[in-house]
Amino acid sequence: MRIILLFILFLSIEYSYAQEYSIAGALKTKDGEAVSFASILIKDPENKVLVFKTSDSNGAFTLTIPKTTEANKLVLEINHLGYKKIHQDIKEGILDYEILMEKQAIDLSEVEIKSKPIIRSIGDTLSYNIDSFAKNEDRSINDVIKRLPGMEVNENGKIKFNGQDISNLYIDGDDLLDEKYALGTKTIPYNMVKDLEVLQNHQPLKVLRNKTLSDKVAINLVIKEEAKLKLSGQAKLGLGLPKQYDGELNSILFNKKYKMLNILKGNNIGKDLSSDSQPAGLLSSGTVGNPGLAKNRYYFNNSVSANANNLINYKNGLQLKVGINMLLDKNEMKYNSITNLYSTNDTIQYSEEQNINNHPFLTDINLNAQFNKEKYYFNNTLKLIYSKETSSSSLLSNEANMNQRLKNQVQSFSNELEYVPEFKNKNILHFNWHLSYSNQPQTLSIRPGINAAIFNEGIPFEAINQFAETPTLDNRVSIAYQLTKGRIKQSYQAGIVNEFQNLNSQLRFKQFDGSETSYQSDHDNDLNWNRNQFFVNGSYEYKKGALESVFSVPVILQRISYDDKSFNLDKSETQLLITPTLRIKYLTGSENYLSFNYKFSNETGNINNVFRGAILSNYRSLQANDADLQKQYKHNLNLDYNFRRSINMLFMNAGVNYVTTKSTTITSNIISNNISQTILLPLINHVNSFNIHGGISKYIFSLGATADLKASWGYTHFNQLFNNDLLPFNNISFMLNPSLEARLINRISINYSSIATWTTSKSETKNNIAILPDRQIQNLDQSIGLTYAPYKNTFLRVSGRHQLTKQPGTKNVNYFFADVNASYKIAKWRTDIELNLTNLANITSYETQSISANSSVYSSYQLRGRMAVLKFIFNL
Known part of the structure; x- marks a missing residue:
């Protein structure tokens, strides 16, 4: 058995x-x-x-x-x-x-429609065929990108793909323009581009590809072969009424060895030619903000700019790149406003009427040398910036007349060296050194002397002169070693940061006898600031199947010291800061993913938080501090879902964001009808915000149309210390943004876009009674355009923009702007003729209303009136 x-x-x-x-x-x-x-x-x-x-x-x-x-x-x-x-x-x-496995391009569009849009996918690359989305009336590649499903372009030319900002824009694999890529998308003719490739999970360093995780998105413009063979360009000349001109000359060459995009422009029709905004300084000539309009509506200018961007690729892999940008401008703005500030027992109102004239000169030079190879990466970037701007204005504030003059100068130098080699064992070394120096001396002069009761013991005086500058030297060196083998990829980094600054300011009141006095016998600021950090960081990457995660734990030993002998100020502090971050991504499908991000920030203030001497930052704002170094503790949590169906040209994204911040200081505002005094005080302050957002973009095959819809809802709770009252506020906002671009019939197309916002500001209650009454405002901004092609190569476009603002207790603000554009292409002569008629209703003033915490602001701007410009475009 x-x-x-x-x-x-x-x-x-x-x-x-x-x-x-x-x-x-x-x-x-x-x-x-x-x-x-x-x-x-x-x-x-x-x-x-x-x-x-x-x-x-x-x-x-x-x-x-x-x-x-x-x-x-x-x-x-x-x-x-x-x-x-x-x-x-x-x-x-x-x-x-x-x-x-052998790669193969797959045409995901099998639906036969008139415009035959084509979209392809190869691995992490999504490719749009430009010719299948372009229209005959398009000029630049920017016009086509705006209608691609999943893509979004704002008025400044910044691009998003399915809700995410792009990190780089390449032209046939080369990053010719760096962060100034909007200059290229608005200049490069669309018919030079074969495909637009969206590079997902993009890693720009070849030595790091498939060795580290990335969530970046980049764009590559694939140039047609015939467009690479010769130098091309355009000459544009426009003249019009009243006394208008608009000119441009550009040259373009995009081949494998040499790339260039050089542009010379000049106009007085309201086109802003500045590619970068001026860095904010301590001083300003007023409180003017920009209206919610396209800048060419209110920008009175006379501008000339030159942009030279040249790149050379050598056979040994060396790439040299030179970028030179210059701007000479003269512009003006006429503005007036009424601001109401509410406290528990008072309402303070001040009015401002200002005519501003600016004369900026800006120039920056970028020199770059790079090797981007499979075995190592080397990059050195040198940047030089110099700018000079003089702003003068006549101002009437609460019946007080004055003239202001602000001189602003920026001098900046920076050099960044990066070296990333791969060793024989496949591990990676990463060395980075950044060195920079910058200074921005400013002088604000006001005549006659104002607020004598506050500044000069009630005695009239001739003028106010405020000078301020903060020269800064910054040095950062780090080295990291990355282990590329194993289930968990590890990277360990160590480095130092050195920051040296000196805040120097003088506030002087010139008397009628020629003598000068200071503010209430206050001393000048001569504040020395040193911040030194030694940091280590461990980063860990894990990927298995559909899950990937990145966790890093920077540990920073920081010592800050600052002193100003005039105020017997001599303090130092040593801190140990830990700022962990976590990113988790889970693929729910071949084209969908869910991502979670967490970041804890343990930050300290800067030199602007600790100076003791008074600084008159503008004609009615006096700033000083009476607190130790500010500390902030911030938790930021973000959950996003990204959904795609490329074959159906459907793109969706949704997200939730929560931020909570605890600060050891609060800004105290002491405001009267004539002046506001801002002091940083030692008081615990909490700010909490919650936001939900989502977007959908779909190509509708039956209409040959791209439809988009975005929405967001946000809530913020914060405190404001105003005239010694601590006012807690809850702000709630909702935004809805639909858009559609479609071809109605063969010769007619239409585009529509609108943004509707609802904003409510609520103060908290005491004994079931609101501290301040709730305030609400609603805005609707919608645009519509109709394009008609009566004959071949002839296009007529009529566009309108309607704006409506509603606020309880005030009169509705309602505007409608209308423009007409007519163009004709002479193919034989490679010439386009354009006629632009703008602001047909001749609206010359524009009013806005806004609310924020315990304030409401009414503003009025002067606009450019009716204009007509006839332009000839010669394709060279």
């Missing part, structure tokens, strides 16, 4: 082993890149699927197969969008397979 039982057991074991066996393997490209999430099937001779599985994030797979047929009769079938299908015979005795 024992022998029989042992025999039966032996047979059962043998039978179980005979029933199944396993094979394993890996999917790779010829470049060694893993092919993740491919579909792997094992089929029998009758083409029936026996086993199904997907490869993991490293391209590996393991399959357990029931042994119902002979192994040499089974077939391994592998499918992946963007790669050729593979059929691999399974052979007896071979249990490990390494399979090479």
Whole structure:
């Protein structure tokens, strides 16, 4: 019996082993890149699927197969969008397979429609065919990008893809323009571009590709072969009424070795030619903000700019790049406002009427040398900036007349060196050194002397002169070592940061006898500031299947010291700061993912928080501090969902963001009808904000249209110390932004866009009674355009913009702007003729209303009136 039982057991074991066996393997490209999430099937001779599985994030797979047929009769079938299908015979005795996958462009659009839009996907690259989305009336590539499903372009030319900002814009793989890419998208003709590629999970350093995780999104413009062969460009000349001119000359060359985009522009029709805004200084000539209009409506200018961008690629891999930008401008603005500030027992009102004339001169030079190779990365970037601006204004504030003059100068130098080699063991070293110096001396002069009761013991005086500057030297050096092997990829970094600053200011009141006095015998600021940090950082990356995560723990030993002998101020502080971050991403499908981000910031203030001497930052704002170094503790949590169906041209995103901040100081505002005094006081302050947002972009095949919808809801709780009253506020805002661009019939197309916002400011209650009454405001801004092509190469476009503002207790603000553009292409002469008629209703003033915490502001701006410009565009 024992022998029989042992025999039966032996047979059962043998039978179980005979029933199944396993094979394993890996999917790779010829470049060694893993092919993740491919579909792997094992089929029998009758083409029936026996086993199904997907490869993991490293391209590996393991399959357990029931042994119902002979192994040499089974077939391994592998499918992946963007790669050729593979059929691999399974052979007896071979249990490990390494399979090479070959990339293949897949046309995801199989629907036949008139405009035939084409979108393709290869791995992490999504490619739009430009010709299939372009229209005959388009000029630059920027016009086409605006209508691509999933893409978003704001008025400044900044681009987003499915709600995420792009990190780089390449032209045939080269980053010619760096962060000033909007200059290129608005200049490069759309017919030079074959495809626009969206590079997801983009890693710009070749040595780090497939070795570290990235969530960046970049864009690459693929230039047509025929456009690479010769130098091209445009000459534009426009003249019009009243006394208008608009001119441009550009030259473009995009080939493999040499790329250039050089532009010379000049106009007085309201086009802003500045590619960068001036850095904010301590002083300003007033409180003027910009209206919610396109800048060419209110910008009275006379501008000339030159932009030279040139890049050379050498055979050894060296890339040299030079960027030179210059601007000479003269502009003016006429503005007036009424501001109401509310406290528990008073309402303070001040009015401001200002005519401002600015004369800026800006120039910056960028020199870059780079090797971007598979085995190492080297980059050195030198930036030089010099600008000078004089602003003068006549101002009437609460019946007090004055003239102001602000001189502003910026001098800046920076150099950044980065070296990233790969060692024989495949590990990575990362060295970075950044050195910079900047200064922005400013002088504000006001005549006649104002607020004598506050500044000069009630005695009239001639003028106020305020000078301020903060020269800054910044040095940052770091070195990191990255381990690229193992399930958890690790990186360890160490570095130092040195910051040296001196805040120097003098506030003087010139008397009628020629003498000068200071504010209430106050001393001048001569504040020395040193911040030194030593930091270490451990970063850990994990990826398995659909899950990836990045966790880093920077630990910073910081010492800050500052002193000003005039105020007997001599303080120093040493802190240990820990600022962890966590990013988790989970792929819920081949094109969808869920991401979670957390960041804790443990920050300290800067030199602007600790100076003791008074600074008159503008004619009615006096600032000083009476607190120790500010400390802030901030938690930032973000949850996002990103959804795509490229084959259907459907893109969706949604997110939730929560931020809570605790600060050891609060800004106290002491405000009268004539002046506001701002003091930083030691008082615990909490700010909490919560935001929900979402967006959808869809190409509607039946209409040949791109439709977009964005929405957001936000809540913020904060405190404001106003005239010694601590006022807690809750601000609630909602935004809805639909848009549509469609071709109605063969010769007519329409585009529509609107932004509707609802804002409510509520103060908290005491004894069930609101401290201040609630205030609400509603804004609607909608634009519509209609384009008609009556004949071949002839286009007529009529556009309108309607704006409506509603605020309880005030009169509604309502505007409608209308413009007309007519153009004709003379193909034989490679020439376009354009006629632009703007502001047909001749609206010359514009009113706005806004609310914020315990204030409401009414503003009025002078606008450019009706204009007509005839422009000739010669394609060279």
